[in-house]
Structure formats: C-alpha cells, structure tokens
Amino acid sequence: MTDDILDGWETVIGLEVHAELATNTKLFSSARNVFGGEPNTNIDPVSLGLPGSLPVLNKKAVELAIRVGLALNCRVQRSVFARKNYFYPDMPKAYQISQFDLPINEGGWLELPDGRQIGIERAHLEEDTGKSSHVGGGGRIHEADYSLVDYNRAGVPLIEIVGAPDLRSADDAREYVAELRSILVAIGASDGKMEEGSMRVDCNVSVRPQGNQEFGTRCEVKNINSLRSLGRAIEYEARRQVDIITSGQQVEQQTRHWDEADGRTHTLRSKEEAFDYRYFSEPDLVPLDPSPEWITEIQESQPPLPRQRRIDLAKASKTEPRDVALIVQKDLDEFALSAIEKGADASRVLVHLANNLADGVGHLTEDAFAALIHLETNGDLSATQAKTVLADLVDKGGDPAQVAADHGFEAMDTSELDALIESIINEHPDDWSAFVQGDAEERKKKSGFFVGQVMKMTKGQADGKVVNDILLHRAEN
Amino acid sequence: MNAREIPSAIRNGETTAKEVLETHLKAIQNREEEIHAFNLVMEEEARNEAERIDALAAKGEDPGPLTGIPIAIKDNICTQGVPTTCSSKILDGWRPPYDATIIERLRDAGAVIVGKTNLDEFAMGASTENSAFGPTRNPLDTTRVPGGSSGGSAAAVAAGFAPLAIGSDTGGSIRQPAALCGVVGVKPTYGRVSRYGLVAFASSLDQIGPFAETVADAALLLEVISGHDPLDTTSIPEPPLDLSTALTQGVEGLRIGVIDELSGGAIEGISDDVLGCLEDAVQALTSAGAIVERTSVPSTVYGLSAYYVIAPAEASSNLARYDGVRFGPRVDAKTTSEMMVATRTAGFGDEVKRRIMLGTYALSAGYYDAYYGKSQKVRTLIMNDFANAYKKYDLLLSPTAPTTAFPLGDKTEDPLQMYLQDICTISSNLAGHPAMSVPFGKGTDGLPVGIQVLASAMDEHTMFRAGAVLEASNQGKS
Numbered sequence A: 001m002t003d004d005i006l007d008g009w010e011t012v013i014g015l016e017v018h019a020e021l022a023t024n025t026k027l028f029s030s031a032r033n034v035f036g037g038e039p040n041t042n043i044d045p046v047s048l049g050l051p052g053s054l055p056v057l058n059k060k061a062v063e064l065a066i067r068v069g070l071a072l073n074c075r076v077q078r079s080v081f082a083r084k085n086y087f088y089p090d091m092p093k094a095y096q097i098s099q100f101d102l103p104i105n106e107g108g109w110l111e112l113p114d115g116r117q118i119g120i121e122r123a124h125l126e127e128d129t130g131k132s133s134h135v136g137g138g139g140r141i142h143e144a145d146y147s148l149v150d151y152n153r154a155g156v157p158l159i160e161i162v163g164a165p166d167l168r169s170a171d172d173a174r175e176y177v178a179e180l181r182s183i184l185v186a187i188g189a190s191d192g193k194m195e196e197g198s199m200r201v202d203c204n205v206s207v208r209p210q211g212n213q214e215f216g217t218r219c220e221v222k223n224i225n226s227l228r229s230l231g232r233a234i235e236y237e238a239r240r241q242v243d244i245i246t247s248g249q250q251v252e253q254q255t256r257h258w259d260e261a262d263g264r265t266h267t268l269r270s271k272e273e274a275f276d277y278r279y280f281s282e283p284d285l286v287p288l289d290p291s292p293e294w295i296t297e298i299q300e301s302q303p304p305l306p307r308q309r310r311i312d313l314a315k316a317s318k319t320e321p322r323d324v325a326l327i328v329q330k331d332l333d334e335f336a337l338s339a340i341e342k343g344a345d346a347s348r349v350l351v352h353l354a355n356n357l358a359d360g361v362g363h364l365t366e367d368a369f370a371a372l373i374h375l376e377t378n379g380d381l382s383a384t385q386a387k388t389v390l391a392d393l394v395d396k397g398g399d400p401a402q403v404a405a406d407h408g409f410e411a412m413d414t415s416e417l418d419a420l421i422e423s424i425i426n427e428h429p430d431d432w433s434a435f436v437q438g439d440a441e442e443r444k445k446k447s448g449f450f451v452g453q454v455m456k457m458t459k460g461q462a463d464g465k466v467v468n469d470i471l472l473h474r475a476e477n
Numbered sequence B: 001m002n003a004r005e006i007p008s009a010i011r012n013g014e015t016t017a018k019e020v021l022e023t024h025l026k027a028i029q030n031r032e033e034e035i036h037a038f039n040l041v042m043e044e045e046a047r048n049e050a051e052r053i054d055a056l057a058a059k060g061e062d063p064g065p066l067t068g069i070p071i072a073i074k075d076n077i078c079t080q081g082v083p084t085t086c087s088s089k090i091l092d093g094w095r096p097p098y099d100a101t102i103i104e105r106l107r108d109a110g111a112v113i114v115g116k117t118n119l120d121e122f123a124m125g126a127s128t129e130n131s132a133f134g135p136t137r138n139p140l141d142t143t144r145v146p147g148g149s150s151g152g153s154a155a156a157v158a159a160g161f162a163p164l165a166i167g168s169d170t171g172g173s174i175r176q177p178a179a180l181c182g183v184v185g186v187k188p189t190y191g192r193v194s195r196y197g198l199v200a201f202a203s204s205l206d207q208i209g210p211f212a213e214t215v216a217d218a219a220l221l222l223e224v225i226s227g228h229d230p231l232d233t234t235s236i237p238e239p240p241l242d243l244s245t246a247l248t249q250g251v252e253g254l255r256i257g258v259i260d261e262l263s264g265g266a267i268e269g270i271s272d273d274v275l276g277c278l279e280d281a282v283q284a285l286t287s288a289g290a291i292v293e294r295t296s297v298p299s300t301v302y303g304l305s306a307y308y309v310i311a312p313a314e315a316s317s318n319l320a321r322y323d324g325v326r327f328g329p330r331v332d333a334k335t336t337s338e339m340m341v342a343t344r345t346a347g348f349g350d351e352v353k354r355r356i357m358l359g360t361y362a363l364s365a366g367y368y369d370a371y372y373g374k375s376q377k378v379r380t381l382i383m384n385d386f387a388n389a390y391k392k393y394d395l396l397l398s399p400t401a402p403t404t405a406f407p408l409g410d411k412t413e414d415p416l417q418m419y420l421q422d423i424c425t426i427s428s429n430l431a432g433h434p435a436m437s438v439p440f441g442k443g444t445d446g447l448p449v450g451i452q453v454l455a456s457a458m459d460e461h462t463m464f465r466a467g468a469v470l471e472a473s474n475q476g477k478s
Helices: A059-071 A170-186 A227-246 A292-300 A306-316 A321-329 A333-341 A346-356 A366-377 A383-396 A400-406 A414-427 A429-437 A440-458 A464-476 B003-011 B017-035 B043-058 B101-108 B151-158 B175-181 B215-225 B272-287 B298-321 B336-347 B350-363 B369-392 B415-422 B426-431 B460-477
Strands: A009-020 A081-085 A095-099 A105-111 A117-127 A131-135 A146-150 A157-163 A199-209 A219-224 A254-259 A264-270 B038-041 B070-074 B112-117 B164-169 B184-187 B207-212 B255-259 B291-295 B395-399 B435-442 B448-455
Touching (some): A009 A227, A059 A117, A059 A292, A095 A117, A170 A199, A170 A321, A219 A227, A227 A264, A306 A321, A321 A333, A333 A346, A346 A366, A346 A383, A366 A383, A366 A400, A383 A400, A414 A464, A429 A440, A440 A464, B003 B017, B017 B038, B017 B070, B017 B112, B038 B151, B043 B112, B070 B151, B101 B215, B112 B151, B151 B164, B151 B175, B151 B207, B175 B184, B175 B435, B175 B448, B215 B435, B215 B460, B272 B395, B272 B435, B272 B460, B350 B369, B369 B426, B395 B460, B435 B460, B448 B460
Parallel strands (some): A219 A254, B070 B112, B070 B164, B255 B395
Antiparallel strands (some): A081 A095, A117 A157, A131 A146, A199 A219, A254 A264, B038 B112, B164 B207, B184 B435, B395 B448
16 A cells, blocks of 8 residues: 555544434433334324423433533533524424533543543433435435435434544554444443444544644535445545645535445535534423432443443453454453453453354353364364364354264374374475474465374364474474 | 302202303303304313213212313313314414313313413414414403413403403513403412423423413412422422412512512513502502511512523423424425425524524533523522522512513514513513412503512412402402
8 A cells, every 4th residue: 555645644633423222212301212123103292292291301311411411421411402493394393302512411521442542422312203205306305306204213312422533544543433323222221323324424524744733624524324334435535635735726625425336436415515503592491400319329330341341351252452342342251250260261252252152152151162173272172173062062053062073073083193294294295304403484384284284184173283293393393 | 250159059959050151151152252262162172071060960970179160271271172272383283182280180070171262373472462362362452462372261251251361471471461451360389280281492491371360260270270390390298279368368478579660660661550550559458457668579579581492492492393294284395304394484483482492592512501501590590589588588579570461563673672571471480489460540541550469489388369359459449
C-alpha cells in the first residue's frame, strides 16, 4: 500500500451511535416496544402524536440510560428534554423529543481493547421515528409514487452516544463500535443488532495532513448498516476528501449518504440546507433529576463490563487483555474461565474459543470442554482430532472420550510413530540431511514437510508436537 | 335551577336528568341559531346519557356529584368518537379515538355532555371570531362578541344552554369571555387539572377550567375535574380540591392588593366604567372585613410582550403535527412536502398562521436568545414579582378585561388591539397561578363587568372565598 492516496494523511473520525433501549414499552407511552410485527399495530395516541396526547417518561428507559452513562464513565446529571422540530412523514408530532443542552450523561470515555481511551461527549435519551417505505421512484421520497409509513418504531427509546473525534482509522471505528456494542449488551441496555436497526451508526469523517493539529472540514455519513459498511464508508470518504484537497479544492461540510451497492457516499444536504431544528425545552415534561441514591443503586447492580472481563480472563490465562478481546466480545469469557477453573489448559481454551467456537458453543458444556482439553494435553488426542470431536460436541453434545472412540481416534503409541518416522526419513534422505544440517529457517521448513508426511500417513491421528519432538531428538543424537 | 341544585333534585325524585336535559335542549333550540355557541350539539348522546343516569338514580345508586347536570365542552377537548375540531378546517371530521381525562371524570361524576362549543381557532383569539365555522355572539347583546377564545362555552352558560361549561385558558381564554358574558370563569393553578386530551396551543400556559352561573357551581365543577393524573406529567400530585368551606368563609382579615398597573396605573386602555366597578368591588371586600390596598407588580406590564413570544413559539411546534399525514383533511400534491404545505395553507386560518410564523421566527437560530430566551427571563421576573406580592397579600385584584363586550368586527382588522384584551389576565398564565373572574357591576352600556381575583399557586381556596363575597355583594346590588 505504498502508493496509497491516504499516505501522509490522517483520518479523523467521530461516531454518533443510536441504540434502541431494551424496554418493554415506548419512551413516552405504554405501546409495546418490539421489533417486527404487522405495521401500525404497536401504536397508541402518544406514538401517533394525536392531538391532545401527552408524553409520560418510561422509568425503565431512564434506568437503562443511566446504566449506559455509568458504563461509559460519564457524569450522570439533571437533564431536560427538548423538542427538535422538523417535518417528515414518519415523525408523528413533527418534532422529536430529545435532549439538547442538558443531556442525562455527559463527558465520559470508552476504552478500546488495546487500552486507548476514546472520549464520549454525551449519551442522551430520545425517541425513535417511524419508518417510511417509498414505493416507486427507486425508493426515494422525491420520486416515489406513494409512501407508506409504519409507526411501530415511533417512540421507541433511543440512547444517542456521541463520541469525540478520537478515532484515526476504519479499524479504530470498527473496534469502537464493537466495544460499545459489547458494553450495551453486557449491561442489558440494548440487543445491539445492527442488522435489525437497533444499533445505528452515523460517522463524522475529516482528513488532515499527518502532523497537523487543526481538524479538517468534516462530512457526516449516514445509512451505515454493518461494521463492514462502516469501514468501507470511512475509507471511501477519507479518499474522496484527500482527492478533493490534493486537487486544490476544498471539502464542503455536508451530510452524505452511504450507498452500500455502489460503495460510495452521495450528497444528502449541504451546510446551507441543514435543518434549523429550533430546539426548545419540552413543556410537556418536567426536568429529569435522578436521585443520587437511585444512581448508586444502579451503579452497584452493574454487571462486570467487557474491559474488566478482559482483564479477568487475561489474568486467568496469563495473557494480555487485548488477546482475549474477541472471546469477551462473543460473550464466551465466562465459559473460558469456567473451563480453566476445571483445570483445562488455558492456552488451548483460548485457541479453541477463538478459532473453533466462533459461532458459539452450541451443545458443548463447560465440563465436556475441559475434559476434551485434558484428552488433548495428555496426548490422547491430536489437535486435529480434538477439533473434530469439538465440532461434534457443539453439534450434539456428549462425552468427549466417547465421541473420540466413536470416531476411532486412539492415541498413537510413540514407538509406532517412531518407526513410521524412521521409514519416512529413509524414503527422503536429502530432506532429512537438510533438516539435520540446516539453519533454523531451513529446519522449520523441513519439519513442516516431515510433519505433513506423517499426518498424511496417519490420516491426521498423530500429534504434530510429538512428531516434532521425535524429529529433533533424532537429529541431535 | 342552579347546577348545584340539580343532583339532589334528581336524587329526591323532584325531577329527572331527562327533564333537566330537555329544558336545556329547548333553550338551545330557541336561540342557538342566533348565538352559535356550539360546533356540535350532541342531542342523541346526551339523551342516552340522561337515561342512563335516571336508571341509576331509580335503582337508588348515586351517579356522582354532577348527577344529571348538562355541561358544554370546548371543542378543543378530545371526546372519543365525537368530532373535535378546535374550530379549524384542519381538524374537520377528525374523531379522537380517546377521551380526555376530564371527560372521563365528568362522565364518572354523572354529568351530561350536551355539545362541543365554538372557539377561536386552536384557542387563538379573544372574540371567538377566529373560528372556521363562524363567530359566536354574546347572548346579552348579539351585536357583540362573547369574548374568547372559550366564547362558545361562556355564551352557552350565559344563554342557559347548559349551567356548566368547560373552557381552556392560555392567556385569559376562560376569564375574559366569562367577564364579557357575565358568568363565573376560573383558571386553576397550572397542573391542577389534567391537560391529557386538551389539544395543545401553548403547553406551558394551557389550563382547563370551569364556567358556571355561580361561584358555588364553578367550585363544584372544579372539584370534579381537579386532581392528579398520571397521564399528564405536569399535573400536580395532589388530590382533587375541596372548596366547600371556602364559599361561606368570608374575607374577614384577608389582605388584598389591587394591582396598580392594571387599575389605571402604567397600563392604559382600561375603561372608566370598568375601573368604577373595580372601586365598588374594593368597597365590597373592605366592608366584608378584608384589608384592601393598592400595590405594584411592576413586571406585569411586560407580560403581554413575553406572552406573544412564548405562546406562539410553543404553538409553532404544537401545531406542526397538522401535516395531512395521519389525520384530518389532506390536500393532495405532487410530493410529500408540497402536500404538507398545501394542507396547512388550506387548513389554518390567518391568526393561526400569524402565530405559527411569529413562533417559528422566535425560535430560529440566531434569534432564539433575543426573543424566546429573553421572554423566558421576563417570565421569571413576573413569577418573582408575584411571589413578592404574595408575601404581603393573600390575594390580588384587578379588572378581568379592559372593556365590556365589544361589537363584532371591532378589532378583527387590528390584531394588537385584540391582543390587548388579555392584558389583565396573561400574567397569571405566565406565573402558573390561579385566577378567576366574577361578574361585578355593569358598564355604561349595561353590559356586565368582570372582576379578577388572583391567588398564589395552589391557593384556589382563598381565591374562592373572595369570589363568593364579591358574588353575594353583586347580587345584593342588583
């Protein structure tokens, strides 16, 4: 990537993440908060914004918002709801009840698995809008033949988490969102499903020459539906901006729309066309002032957060927190700790969880997992055999020793293996002398060759580590 | 028969809810065409309800404190299945799928709803001439306005169409028409009566309240509709009011301040005959044992200016939902935003449009601090001035309206003149305090004058004490 247009440039990214809070009912009424359902079935006068209806704040939503604030190390404070006014068909009241100058959570940080802290400017409560479907005209409101609106989502509680412009690459951004998602799921605030839209990411991107301190002009990119498109959108947008600057023009502050199909961002509106939301305090609601006792109560009932869980697992497995990030992200750390506690070799536990259990543990129990690793570390099963048995245990459950026996896996006798190796050496004398006389690199290459031969002959039943030991022993004696 | 006498007469078998209703329906039949107090007379529903109440009473059950009392409801309060128009074309034909909290309370108390009354569109006005369905006329002189915006409710009580009515008061919309029609009108403390189901004009100022022929009847109705409602976050967590002892307690020893600015002081335009009635009211209260003196509430003079920023600002937001998407008539157009513009252009009247524009401007980026922000500061100033006054006085006193009822068309060409109708009433809304208008004396034109009794937040009780004394004294005179 030496000729990359981005060389010499720094990308600056700040993310705004909206997450739907996992309440039973909506933020301001008793209509149900569930995904899916026939259009316009989870509605009531409040979610439709009918004349005369009034909002009543959902206490559970406030509790979850405070949980998020505490998990992100924010100051939880007295807050005020505000109306954000704009016309759109799926916005029932033509204003969104949000928080503006006094958000419930302010000034925190989120720690990435590598230890970097990313600033959190605020995390405030607001209500979701309905959903429009534009029929005809390529699905865009301006060319549509007609539009349909579903208000099931209108009034669903959201927490909007505004991150500081502390991220520097698409990878950073993906890690940040993954970590944020783990936190939200861990504390039960949200299911964090990007594919169902319960977690949505808008990103602000700007570029500047490496070493510059001032920020460049930023563009906000909307319509990002997955971690993959987040990365693609950031990279596209950064290149677009560098391209503009290096060709002598200036980046215009805009809101842009990510098009997943063509892999580009498109202008949605310029700064001049930006809405004037005419924010003012929501007169239908009183200020929200959670008592210190309640906040303490919530703090004390917080489950362990991913950061702490990484530290705990790393300690138990004598490794670094960043090395167990994926396992914690997949919520498998408790499983890992339990297997380690049962005496299973920590490094094998981590390897299997990271490589072979990425899609979940299925029917595998902690006991079976620990027992399997025992078989493996005792030399009763080779790594390849263990992997096969593990797949079966995930699928159907059962006793590892029995599953191994059913597969006909038996530990190979060392003398049997020794004889086999001897015959292979005799068949390949040149390779053998290269192994014996070669330097470290050559030796590694040739050991790969011999192990491969042994595996071929034993149909994978031999333990690679044992084969290596035998080869070394023979070379040095 | 006063409202208060109806329930016991029905329980005693002296009359029936049906009979009471028919008397009032007859009055409506006789004069409604001329007065136009109603947007809708609910004859059939009312007859069914009266029968239900009579059946309950016949079984010896008590249908409630308002048993069989006909009541008229301002047409900006939601009634399930019954059109609620706010006297606006933009809500023409809309039937709410739910009842306002106060409607439930009225039904539970045994009241019989006779109809939905006319108002200035979305409660914006002081004469009920801003109605999309034509003006209401003052029953005492049909060449004159009944006041507004709850002009239909005031006229309904004054014309004997219903002994009780419900109005809403954002800047004087109950008290001023009560004064102009010679009836009693009460704006309770903000949050005393649930706003759930009241179509919002300016949410931080709107308050529902009663109209009645007498102070005692107004108290009876207020007791029923007051009290905490979990559906309105701004409703005060207090049980319903009990005003029974207030009506006979008198004003002996009460300290009452006459607001100088509204009584011939800083603010001009209060007519001499109205000021004369105020002097008589002071006399009446003094002879009843109150200590009455003039006092100053300096910031009241800024009330009107602050109000005409805050109320339109909130209105511009509250009325944004009338976009033709979910309810009400729709004017079709090529695109969604053109449809919204066309629907709103056709659906709203001039005064509503004027206030939406005022409010939108006041909240706009770059103007917010100078207008909305500053007005909120004035509002705080007014609250502080009232708080200071109530350290010294139990109640305050002023005229309700600057003049008696004025001729139709008199002020329609000059919005500012119309706005000045609320000069005496607006500050109570900004402060959130209760105030009531009681008929007291007459102008040189023979039309009634209203005196306004103002009280500190939550103190409706003391306010009704003075109201009852003024009423007794006024009746003694005539």
